[in-house]
Amino acid sequence: MEEIKQAMALYKKILVAGCGTCVTVCWAGGEKEVGILASQLRLARSAAGNDIVTLEATVERQCENEMVAELKDKVAEVEAVLSLACGSGVQTMATMFEDKPIFPAVNTTFIGMPEKEGLWVEMCGACGDCYLDRTGGICPMVRCSKGLLNGPCGGTRKGGKCEIDPDKDCAWVLIYRRLERQGRLDLMREYYAPKNFRAVKRPGKIQAAKA
Amino acid sequence: MKNIDFDAVAEKVARMPGVTCVNLVSHLCLDEGREKMIASIREENLDRVIVAACSPEFKEHIFRQALEDAGLNGHLLAMANIREQCSWAHEGDVTEKAVELIKMATNRARLLQPLERKELPVNRKVLVIGGGFSAIDTALHLSRVGLRTTLLEKEAVLGTGTGEWQSLHGFDNSSMTAAVEGDRNIDVLASARMTAAEGTIGDFTVTITREGEEISRKYGAIVLATGFRTELAPTSTLKLRTQAEPISGISIVSQEQLFHMLHNSIVEAKPRTIGFMFDFSDENSRFPTLTTLNNALAAKNKWGSEIYIFCKNVKVDSEGAEKLYREARECGVVFLKCETTPRMSMDNGRVAVEARDVFLGEDTIIACDLLVAEELLLPIAGTETLSSLLNIRLDSRGFYQDENVHLYPVASEKKGVFVIGGCRGNLDMGRVLTDISSVVMSIHELLSSGKIQVEIERVKADPQKCVACLTCIRVCPHSAIQLIRVDTGKDVAVISDLACDACGVCAAICPAKAIEFQGYRDDQTLAQIEAIGES
Amino acid sequence: MNGRIIAFCCEHSAYPAADLAGRLRLHYPESLRVIRVPCAGRVDVIHILKALEKGASAVLVLGCEDGACHHITGNIRAKERVKQCNVLLKEIGVDGRRAVMFSLSPNAPHKFVRVANDIAKTMKESREAR
Numbered sequence: 001m002e003e004i005k006q007a008m009a010l011y012k013k014i015l016v017a018g019c020g021t022c023v024t025v026c027w028a029g030g031e032k033e034v035g036i037l038a039s040q041l042r043l044a045r046s047a048a049g050n051d052i053v054t055l056e057a058t059v060e061r062q063c064e065n066e067m068v069a070e071l072k073d074k075v076a077e078v079e080a081v082l083s084l085a086c087g088s089g090v091q092t093m094a095t096m097f098e099d100k101p102i103f104p105a106v107n108t109t110f111i112g113m114p115e116k117e118g119l120w121v122e123m124c125g126a127c128g129d130c131y132l133d134r135t136g137g138i139c140p141m142v143r144c145s146k147g148l149l150n151g152p153c154g155g156t157r158k159g160g161k162c163e164i165d166p167d168k169d170c171a172w173v174l175i176y177r178r179l180e181r182q183g184r185l186d187l188m189r190e191y192y193a194p195k196n197f198r199a200v201k202r203p204g205k206i207q208a209a210k211a
Numbered sequence: 212m213k214n215i216d217f218d219a220v221a222e223k224v225a226r227m228p229g230v231t232c233v234n235l236v237s238h239l240c241l242d243e244g245r246e247k248m249i250a251s252i253r254e255e256n257l258d259r260v261i262v263a264a265c266s267p268e269f270k271e272h273i274f275r276q277a278l279e280d281a282g283l284n285g286h287l288l289a290m291a292n293i294r295e296q297c298s299w300a301h302e303g304d305v306t307e308k309a310v311e312l313i314k315m316a317t318n319r320a321r322l323l324q325p326l327e328r329k330e331l332p333v334n335r336k337v338l339v340i341g342g343g344f345s346a347i348d349t350a351l352h353l354s355r356v357g358l359r360t361t362l363l364e365k366e367a368v369l370g371t372g373t374g375e376w377q378s379l380h381g382f383d384n385s386s387m388t389a390a391v392e393g394d395r396n397i398d399v400l401a402s403a404r405m406t407a408a409e410g411t412i413g414d415f416t417v418t419i420t421r422e423g424e425e426i427s428r429k430y431g432a433i434v435l436a437t438g439f440r441t442e443l444a445p446t447s448t449l450k451l452r453t454q455a456e457p458i459s460g461i462s463i464v465s466q467e468q469l470f471h472m473l474h475n476s477i478v479e480a481k482p483r484t485i486g487f488m489f490d491f492s493d494e495n496s497r498f499p500t501l502t503t504l505n506n507a508l509a510a511k512n513k514w515g516s517e518i519y520i521f522c523k524n525v526k527v528d529s530e531g532a533e534k535l536y537r538e539a540r541e542c543g544v545v546f547l548k549c550e551t552t553p554r555m556s557m558d559n560g561r562v563a564v565e566a567r568d569v570f571l572g573e574d575t576i577i578a579c580d581l582l583v584a585e586e587l588l589l590p591i592a593g594t595e596t597l598s599s600l601l602n603i604r605l606d607s608r609g610f611y612q613d614e615n616v617h618l619y620p621v622a623s624e625k626k627g628v629f630v631i632g633g634c635r636g637n638l639d640m641g642r643v644l645t646d647i648s649s650v651v652m653s654i655h656e657l658l659s660s661g662k663i664q665v666e667i668e669r670v671k672a673d674p675q676k677c678v679a680c681l682t683c684i685r686v687c688p689h690s691a692i693q694l695i696r697v698d699t700g701k702d703v704a705v706i707s708d709l710a711c712d713a714c715g716v717c718a719a720i721c722p723a724k725a726i727e728f729q730g731y732r733d734d735q736t737l738a739q740i741e742a743i744g745e746s
Numbered sequence: 747m748n749g750r751i752i753a754f755c756c757e758h759s760a761y762p763a764a765d766l767a768g769r770l771r772l773h774y775p776e777s778l779r780v781i782r783v784p785c786a787g788r789v790d791v792i793h794i795l796k797a798l799e800k801g802a803s804a805v806l807v808l809g810c811e812d813g814a815c816h817h818i819t820g821n822i823r824a825k826e827r828v829k830q831c832n833v834l835l836k837e838i839g840v841d842g843r844r845a846v847m848f849s850l851s852p853n854a855p856h857k858f859v860r861v862a863n864d865i866a867k868t869m870k871e872s873r874e875a876r
Contacts, residue, residue: 001837020723025680030722032792036834039795044838046799058723117685266765267782268757292780295768301776308776315779604818615816624818688818714817715788719827731788736781740797743750743779 004037004082005044007103008052011079016041016105017071017093018058019085026120028106029084031058037084037105062089068096075100110142128200134187136178141195144171149192152176212298216306220263223310227317231255240270245277252281259320263291263313284325286666286730291316311743318738324729326669330662331709333413334431335359337654340405340597341436342369345632345643347387349434352651354396358658361428362391363419364401365593372438372591400426404593408433408600411691411710412627413663431658432627433601434650435611437591439633441465444492444585462581463562466502469583473509481514486564486579489586490522491552495608496588497529498638504535506583511542518544519577521553521566530641547575555582588638601628602690610636621650625690626710629653665708669729670718676725677703683717683726692717749777749873751865752797753806756786758816759852760808767855774862777803786810786847787820794831794845803869806861807847814851821849843868 008014016038024030038054045052055074059067062085071093075081080101083090086108094102110122125142131149132139141147145164152172155163160173179185221233232255236244239262252260260283262274267290275285291312297305337353339346342364350360366372369391370384391397400419403426407418415433419426443465462482464472469485472478487507489499507518518539525546527533540546547553553566562582567574590609598605603623606612611630614622620637621629631637631646657663672683672692679702684692691710694702704725706717718728755761761782767774783789786809794805807828809821828847835842846865850857 001834005838020676020678024678024723027682027722030678031676031724032722032790035724035792036795039792039799040834040838043795043799043835043840047838047840114681117682266761266768268762268765292765295765296780297768299768299771300764300774302773303776305776308779311779315781615814686819686823688820712817714785714820715783716785716817716820716823719788719790720823728788731784733790733792736783736793737796739781740752740793740800740802743752744748744801 001040001044004041004103004105008041008080008082011052013053013055013078015055015057015071015074015078015081017062017081017083017085018056019062019083019089020058020060023085023089023106024058026112026114027118029086031056033084034058037082062086063092065092065096068092072097126200127195127197128204129196131192131195134190134192135175136182136184136187138171138175138178140171140175143168143174148172149195151188212294214301214303214305215293215298215309216304219306220309220313224313224317227314229321230317231257239264240273245273245280248274248277249281252278252283257283259287259289259323261289261291261313261316261320263293263309263316265294266292266296284327286326287320287323289316289320289323314742315739318742319735322732322735322738326666326729328664329667329708330664331413332661333658333663334415334429335658335661336361336428336430337432337434337658338363338405338415338417338428338430339434339436341434341438341632341634342366342371342399342401343373343436343438343633344370344384344387345438345647346434346436347391348644348647349436349631349650350397351387351390351394352647353654354394356651356655356659357396358654359396360398361430362397362399363403363405364399365404367402369399369401372440405597405600411707412625413658413709415627432629432654434654435597435601435623435628435630435634436632437594437597437634439588439610439636439638440591441467441586442589444488444587463584464581465586466499466506466583469506469510469581470502473506473513478514482510482516482580484517484519484561484577484579485510485581485583486562486577487518487520487583488522488553488564489520490524490526491549491585493587494523495636496638497526497532497642498588499586500526501529501532501535501639503583504532504539507539507544508535508542511539511544516580519564519579520544520546521549521564522546523549529639532639547571588633588636590634590636594634601625603628603630606636608636610634621646621653624688626712627657663709667708669708669713670706670711670715671727671729672704672706672717672721673725673727674699674701674703676723677701678723678725679703680722682720682722686720687717688712688714748801749866749869750802751775751778751804751806751862751869752802753778753780753808753862754783754786754789754793755780756809756820757782757784759810759814759850760786760848760858762852763808763850763855763858766853767859770855772855772859774859775866777866778862785815785817785820786824787815787817787822789824789827791827791831791834794828795834798835798840798844802844803873804844804846804865806865807845808858808861809847809849811849811851841872843872 016034018029018031018034034056038056057074061067075097082103082105083093084105090104111124112120112122115121122142145162156170160170162168162170217235225233236247238244274288278288279285293309297308337360339350339360340363350362353360369388403419403421406420410416413431415430417428487503489503510516527536547566547568549566553564556563558578561578563576563578565576603625604612611634613620613635614624621631623630629650631650632643674697683704689710689712691707692704695705696702715728715731718726789807797805807824809824815821825847831845832842848861
């Protein structure tokens with residue numbers, strides 16, 4: 001909150017922009033969160049005797065030019081935009097509205113899924129060289145603390161927990177059990193060369209074939 | 212309400228935007244008052260009505276009906292509680308607060324929307340899971356009010372799990388089973404278990420597995436009457452033999468075994484001294500009290516034994532318990548009130564019980580030929596399975612949790628699923644009979660007409676805004692929300708009008724603000740807040 | 747909205763308790779404004795924040811006792827949301843005592859009155875201290 005307050009310190013009228021897709025689902029930046037953040041800011045600034053006017057808007061996907069364009073009128077009215085979208089959304093906005101400072105209000109950390117209500121766990125690191133076929137559907141790059149690709153480090157704790165983070169399951173124990181269950185343990189005997197991080201030239205770019 | 216200046220209120224309220232007329236009426240809930248309101252609505256062609264009076268908890272439904280009688284949807288009413296929560300709650304003049312409360316209600320009223328009702332058909336058949344006294348009696352009663360029941364018994368024979376309990380309380384298992392067999396409204400599925408359950412009240416689809424075969428059935432309501440089991444409390448330090456041995460040996464028995472000895476078997480040598488233990492490990496159940504008193508009196512009368520009862524307290528709030536207690540005392544049964552569990556040891560083939568009665572204040576050792584050990588009353592195996600199949604909760608002891616101990620004791624938190632008798636931890640016969648009457652009445656009220664009236668879309672997820680994050684589905688305490696493909700091809704959350712209990716938890720948690728709860732929408736709440744503090 | 751206290755009262759517990767307080771002529775501060783909700787779980791963080799924005803001295807959320815919620819988990823969710831509110835308020839330097847949750851039964855008018863009186867007193871003292 002400190003960061004956000006400081007970033008907004010110079011402005012008197014802003015747009016708090018949400019995104020209706022990923023960040024809504026993980027309770028970080030949907031219409032509800034937009035309302036709460038805007039209210040918090042107004043309260044903070046009013047208490048400091050320096051009122052701020054906040055417009056609120058949420059589009060279906062902030063990473064879509066056509067959808068972000070819908071915010072044109074609101075953006076024109078304000079001095080800056082505080083976006084609760086992921087990095088992709090923030091940048092789409094920034095590209096569409098080049099003259100307006102666009103600030104991120106959330107830190108984008110990982111691609112994950114909800115293990116249970118309210119608990120999201122990292123699943124994918126977007127490395128561009130997917131190994132999930134060889135590991136029974138468990139990503140060792142992201143879910144192993146050391147990112148090992150050829151089996152456990154040997155330091156696994158009792159109960160199948162990671163040596164480095166005892167709250168984490170050892171990914172390779174999970175992989176072994178999964179492959180055992182599917183009768184595919186032979187996969188573990190194969191050697192896999194180090195990951196090719198050049199598979200994805202950053203920034204990534206994909207051109208789909210014309211359809 | 213003497214501390215409200217009603218004329219001043221009327222004057223201020225009349226000036227609020229959109230207010231067409233202000234009527235000061237006394238006894239609005241009585242015929243004359245209601246007539247005036249209905250007349251006003253019709254004459255002035257009103258869209259919304261605000262009633263500033265006593266608490267809505269009392270009369271809201273009367274006023275809603277009055278609106279309907281006047282041709283206006285009953286949900287276009289807002290109430291301001293200017294009596295219990297204003298005039299009566301504060302000293303001095305409260306006119307200003309009254310005006311503000313009316314303003315809050317008016318702001319809300321402007322945003323109210325009409326809600327239509329519809330009639331949905333319901334399945335009139337009832338599934339009763341269990342085969343003991345509660346289950347059978349419920350089925351028989353339901354039959355008498357014209358509803359058809361299926362009794363689902365997991366053993367091969369109805370009532371196998373009940374053992375001697377029913378005879379202990381004077382109910383004859385065989386005549387009940389015969390009554391069931393003769394009743395055309397009841398069908399029995401034995402050696403069968405429920406393995407899946409879907410749907411909502413009035414429309415449950417249940418999968419029953421019997422000897423490897425799967426049967427699918429539909430019911431309007433489900434009653435859990437699966438009973439309970441007993442286990443020796445851990446305080447019994449000596450091993451229990453499966454049969455009570457002749458008195459020369461060590462004899463620790465359960466209540467059921469003693470009952471059997473007293474009524475069904477021939478005992479060679481009558482036990483001279485019998486000890487009973489109860490109320491140390493489980494202070495909640497009344498069942499041990501009743502069985503102990505019954506068994507003690509029977510033993511006294513039949514064998515003339517000396518009887519000592521060790522307990523913390525004798526709780527006699529069950530029906531007939533106090534009378535039994537007095538009878539027992541009058542026959543010479545000795546009660547020892549102990550703060551701590553007595554210690555047991557072997558002494559020459561008898562069980563020596565060392566106890567400290569609070570009134571005697573000293574340790575006493577009583578050697579018993581027969582000791583009836585303390586028992587714990589526990590849920591039967593399979594309770595957890597059924598609870599997760601039906602998505603209803605268990606209480607801290609593992610029994611099915613009733614919705615509200617005082618107000619809705621036989622309902623579970625899922626509408627249409629009821630729990631009665633032993634399986635909800637309710638273990639004395641008087642209360643079990645009440646359970647049965649309650650559940651029969653509830654189900655009769657619910658299903659007999661074959662129709663149920665519901666408000667349409669009182670709580671609704673806007674398919675345009677819903678992102679199918681599944682949060683509401685996971686969070687709904689009544690399992691009333693499902694992910695359904697709508698016309699546009701999108702999967703969205705759909706709230707069942709029947710199963711929804713209008714709590715609003717989903718509306719509050721939805722991260723996309725897609726759920727609207729009519730009457731308690733965000734804008735309606737905020738409109739009330741807006742009204743506060745402006746003079 | 748000088749000194750107003752907004753109380754979100756669940757219709758199964760706090761609302762009847764407040765009614766009972768009135769019937770027993772138990773008095774509490776006139777600055778209290780009750781908003782009736784079907785369950786404490788209906789109350790959202792934004793309702794509390796907006797009430798404070800509007801100038802309420804404090805916002806009370808009153809629901810059922812633990813284990814007694816008619817909607818099973820509504821009161822638990824309300825508690826968590828009020829806690830979340832306290833965190834949000836702390837982040838911006840607002841007194842966390844201005845958003846509070848209490849549990850009570852419908853037959854506890856004295857508790858309702860005590861809670862109302864206590865919060866009014868706390869807010870008054872904090873105003874005078876400033």
